[in-house]
Amino acid sequence: MRLALIAHDEKKPDLIEFAQNRQDDLEHLDLMATGTTGQRLIDATGLDIERKESGPLGGDMQIGAEIASETCHGVIFLRDPLTAQPHEPDITALLRICDVHDVPLATNLASADAVLDELLEQLGDEPSRNG
Numbered sequence: 001m002r003l004a005l006i007a008h009d010e011k012k013p014d015l016i017e018f019a020q021n022r023q024d025d026l027e028h029l030d031l032m033a034t035g036t037t038g039q040r041l042i043d044a045t046g047l048d049i050e051r052k053e054s055g056p057l058g059g060d061m062q063i064g065a066e067i068a069s070e071t072c073h074g075v076i077f078l079r080d081p082l083t084a085q086p087h088e089p090d091i092t093a094l095l096r097i098c099d100v101h102d103v104p105l106a107t108n109l110a111s112a113d114a115v116l117d118e119l120l121e122q123l124g125d126e127p128s129r130n131g
């Protein structure tokens with residue numbers, strides 16, 4: 001079961017805190033992330049994460065390609081809704097391809113636990129919340 005983790009700069013601290021709280025569960029999944037998000041998560045948690053390109057350099061599109069190939073089964077993408085992004089078309093395309101393939105997608109912290117729990121359930125694992 002493969003999960004993609006992505007956060008815009010203003011939301012990276014939230015995603016790091018989420019990953020620390022749910023580290024035991026995240027270790028059961030095959031993780032990937034956009035470049036900077038992935039490095040920040042690796043530094044903070046030591047989780048094994050495949051790093052794609054940085055979002056503005058095509059990382060969102062690489063994750064979108066995995067979704068189209070059905071090799072990515074969930075996405076947690078903490079978007080910054082208050083800051084314009086130069087690669088907005090790529091972001092829109094990623095959100096769209098999740099809908100095309102009916103892939104669970106969380107775009108804020110309130111729904112991130114639900115996406116993670118869904119993937120764990122598909123794996124047959126019980127979620128173990130630390131937080």
Ligand SMILES: O=C(CO)COP(=O)(O)O
Binds near residue numbers: 035053055059
């Ligand atoms: O821009 C992003 C998603 O649209 C995230 O990219 P980084 O993880 O490289 O900051």
